[in-house]
Amino acid sequence: MPFKSLDEQVHVAPQISLEHLDAARDAGVTTVVSHRPDGEEPGQLSFADLQAAASERGMKAVHIPVVPGRLTPTHIEAFKQATADCDGKVLAFCKSGMRASMVWALSKKGEATSAEIMTCCQNAGYDVSPLAPHLS
Numbered sequence: 254m255p256f257k258s259l260d261e262q263v264h265v266a267p268q269i270s271l272e273h274l275d276a277a278r279d280a281g282v283t284t285v286v287s288h289r290p291d292g293e294e295p296g297q298l299s300f301a302d303l304q305a306a307a308s309e310r311g312m313k314a315v316h317i318p319v320v321p322g323r324l325t326p327t328h329i330e331a332f333k334q335a336t337a338d339c340d341g342k343v344l345a346f347c348k349s350g351m352r353a354s355m356v357w358a359l360s361k362k363g364e365a366t367s368a369e370i371m372t373c374c375q376n377a378g379y380d381v382s383p384l385a386p387h388l389s
Contacts, residue, residue, distance in 0.1 A: 256280065256344055257377035260361075262336060265353040265377060266346045270298060271306045278310050283341030286332065288352045290318035313339070319352045329359045336360070354379035362388050 256264040256277065264282070266273070268289065277285065285307050291299050300316045307314040315335045319328050336343050345353035354374045358381045361370050367388035374381040 256282075257350065257379075259354065259357050259373050259377055262339070263343045263345060263357050265350045265357065265379070266344060267350045268297065268348055269303075269344070269346050271302070274306055274310055274312065277344045278312055281342045282312065282344045284313045284315060284335060284339040284343045286315045286317055286335055286343060286345040286353070288317055288319045288328075288345060288347040288356060290320055293348065317356070319347065319356065321352065324352070324355060324359070328356055332356045333360050350377075351379055355381055355384060358384055359387060 256266045258264050264280075269277070269285075274285070285303065287300055287303060289297065289300075291297075300314070300318075304314040304316075315331075317328055317331045317335065332345070345357060347353045354377065358370045358374055365373075367385050370388050371382055371385065
């Protein structure tokens with residue numbers, strides 16, 4: 254699975270599997286952030302299983318579950334903390350990668366212009382233009 258870069262540190266992806274962790278580790282990812290609530294859909298990898306597998310690979314896993322349509326400032330702050338605590342690359346994922354991209358975009362408010370943030374997401378294949386009023 255190709256991971257999409259939002260910036261030098263953060264990459265996003267749709268739902269990952271245990272097999273994707275090796276590729277992520279080999280690409281320099283040291284922290285994996287799951288934005289999926291456990292049990293969001295049948296057959297989805299649980300956070301506990303992800304965390305155990307990441308740990309076996311020397312990676313950290315962080316759970317910042319975002320229910321679609323219910324993104325809050327608490328999610329943004331938790332993501333900022335997770336990336337600040339990371340000494341390598343971050344792979345953030347959700348079902349499609351959109352929630353992960355939105356969390357990243359909102360975490361960049363004040364660090365980049367809204368146009369720069371939206372361009373980074375667009376280049377990765379995610380349209381976050383509805384967030385434009387919240388990025389300035």
